[in-house]
Each structure stands twice: as structure tokens, then as C-alpha cells.
Amino acid sequence: MALRERSFPSQRRNSTTMKRSKANFETWSWFFMRISGLILFFLALIHFSITHIFNDVTTTTVAFVAKRWANPLWRVFDWLLLALGLMHGSNGLRFIMDDYIRTPRRRAFAKAFMYSLSAALFVVGTITIVTYKGTL
Amino acid sequence: MSTRPTIYKGKTGQWAFVLHRISGFLILMFILLHIIDISTINFPSVYASIHRLYGNVFMRTFEVGLLFGLTYHALNGLRVIMIDFFPGVIKNEKRLFVAMFSLSLLLTVVGGVIILKPFFTGRV
Numbered sequence: 340m341a342l343r344e345r346s347f348p349s350q351r352r353n354s355t356t357m358k359r360s361k362a363n364f365e366t367w368s369w370f371f372m373r374i375s376g377l378i379l380f381f382l383a384l385i386h387f388s389i390t391h392i393f394n395d396v397t398t399t400t401v402a403f404v405a406k407r408w409a410n411p412l413w414r415v416f417d418w419l420l421l422a423l424g425l426m427h428g429s430n431g432l433r434f435i436m437d438d439y440i441r442t443p444r445r446r447a448f449a450k451a452f453m454y455s456l457s458a459a460l461f462v463v464g465t466i467t468i469v470t471y472k473g474t475l
Numbered sequence: 476m477s478t479r480p481t482i483y484k485g486k487t488g489q490w491a492f493v494l495h496r497i498s499g500f501l502i503l504m505f506i507l508l509h510i511i512d513i514s515t516i517n518f519p520s521v522y523a524s525i526h527r528l529y530g531n532v533f534m535r536t537f538e539v540g541l542l543f544g545l546t547y548h549a550l551n552g553l554r555v556i557m558i559d560f561f562p563g564v565i566k567n568e569k570r571l572f573v574a575m576f577s578l579s580l581l582l583t584v585v586g587g588v589i590i591l592k593p594f595f596t597g598r599v
Binding site: 373376377379380383387391392395397399400401421424425428429431432435456460463464466467471473 | 496499500502503506507510511513514516517519522523526527529530534535538541542545546549552553555556559560586589590593
């Protein structure tokens with residue numbers, strides 16, 4: 340019963356027989372994935388609905404983006420989606436790398452590459468959202 | 476069948492996990508691509524020519540796939556959260572998986588019709 344043996348912070352433990360494990364990085368990572376996932380549930384589905392369902396993808400032109408980003412709240416929305424999506428996604432990819440890349444050297448290289456790429460794209464995305472000065 | 480033991484022994488939980496992992500990976504790949512294509516917004520002609528590609532039928536089919544990945548990952552994510560935070564839910568884990576999978580399939584079909592319709596009506 341693999342599921343029963345996993346120790347999640349929400350599990351109640353008998354304090355006399357078992358010391359509660361200290362919250363470490365992986366505990367926070369576990370918690371972050373639940374919280375960010377819950378927020379992304381709304382952000383991602385709303386974003387996809389607007390750009391693919393309620394508007395056809397061919398109408399999401401430069402003018403469409405300029406009109407949306409004229410309202411700073413949509414920039415905040417898109418930036419949150421960018422930041423949380425990248426963090427949730429790269430942390431998920433970190434789990435995948437830990438599972439499938441078996442030698443420590445390759446794992447280190449893969450993670451270094453992934454963190455650099457995510458950080459670079461986070462900077463590119465942030466610059467795009469913050470500095471855009473489109474005319475309607 | 477192999478005699479080697481697997482963690483979940485091929486039951487629904489394993490498939491829910493495998494699909495969650497694959498869909499998550501593909502969504503992340505799309506996010507990376509999407510950040511790049513939106514960053515061309517300061518070069519309107521580049522943006523327009525990249526963006527035209529999203530309207531063709533191959534990319535529309537890909538968008539329907541993205542919709543399935545998103546809805547499945549979102550709904551199965553809720554299932555995982557429910558299992559983690561509410562101890563009783565594990566008993567209904569299988570039924571919950573069937574419900575979430577069916578709901579994501581339904582949303583994909585409805586959304587897929589909307590996304591692909593302009594192609595069949597000849598608007599693109």
C-alpha cells in the first residue's frame with residue numbers, strides 16, 4: 340500500500356510513537372504544487388476560454404492583445420499565469436527528472452539547463468508584459 | 476503479463492498518474508513556446524506571421540489536444556488535492572478518476588467543436 344506509507348503534512352501522527360518530521364524543502368514543494376495548482380486551475384482555464392473558445396484564435400491579433408493589456412489588471416492576470424505556470428511546470432519537470440535521469444551528473448546538467456531556460460523565459464515574458472506600449 | 480511488481484499494479488491510479496505527468500510535460504512545452512511567440516508582440520509583422528499558423532487546421536487540432544491536456548491536468552489535479560487533504564476520498568479514488576476523465580473528455584469535445592468549426596465552415 341504505497342499510498343498509506345507516504346507521509347504528507349496533513350496526516351495526523353501519534354506524537355508519542357513518531358516524531359513529526361520537520362518541514363523541509365520537499366514539504367514546501369508539495370504544498371506549493373497544491374496551492375499554485377488550485378490558482379492555475381482558474382487562471383489557465385479562463386485564459387484558454389478567452390483566447391480559444393469565446394474568441395477564435397485568428398482574432399487574437401496584436402490589436403487584440405493591445406486592447407486587453409490597456410487594462411493593467413489583465414497584465415497582472417497574465418503575469419501571474421506566467422510566473423505560477425513556469426514555477427509549477429518546472430517544479431513538475433524536476434520530479435520527472437528525479438524519476439527518470441539515473442546518474443547524478445546527468446541529473447545536475449538537466450536541472451541546470453531547465454532552471455536556466457525557465458529563468459530566461461520568465462525574464463523574457465515579464466519584459467514583454469510589463470514594457471509593452473501598444474497603441475490601440 | 477510481466478511478473479515484476481509495479482507500484483500501482485496497473486490500476487486506475489497508475490493511469491491517472493501517467494496521464495497527469497504526460498499532460499503536465501506537454502503543457503509546459505507549450506508554455507515555453509507561447510512565451511516566445513507572445514514576446515514578438517513588439518514586432519507586429521513577425522507576430523502576425525507566426526500567429527497566422529495558429530489558425531490552420533493542424534494547429535487547431537493541436538489546440539484541441541492542448542484543451543484535453545489542460546482540462547485533464549486541472550481536474551485530475553483537483554482529484555489529487557482532494558485525496559491528499561480529505562482522508563475519506565481515497566475510497567472513491569477510482570470513481571473520481573472516471574468522473575474527472577469523462578468531464579475533461581466532454582469539455583474537450585464541446586470546446587473542440589468550437590475550435591475546429593471555422594475550418595469546416597470555410598472561414599479559415
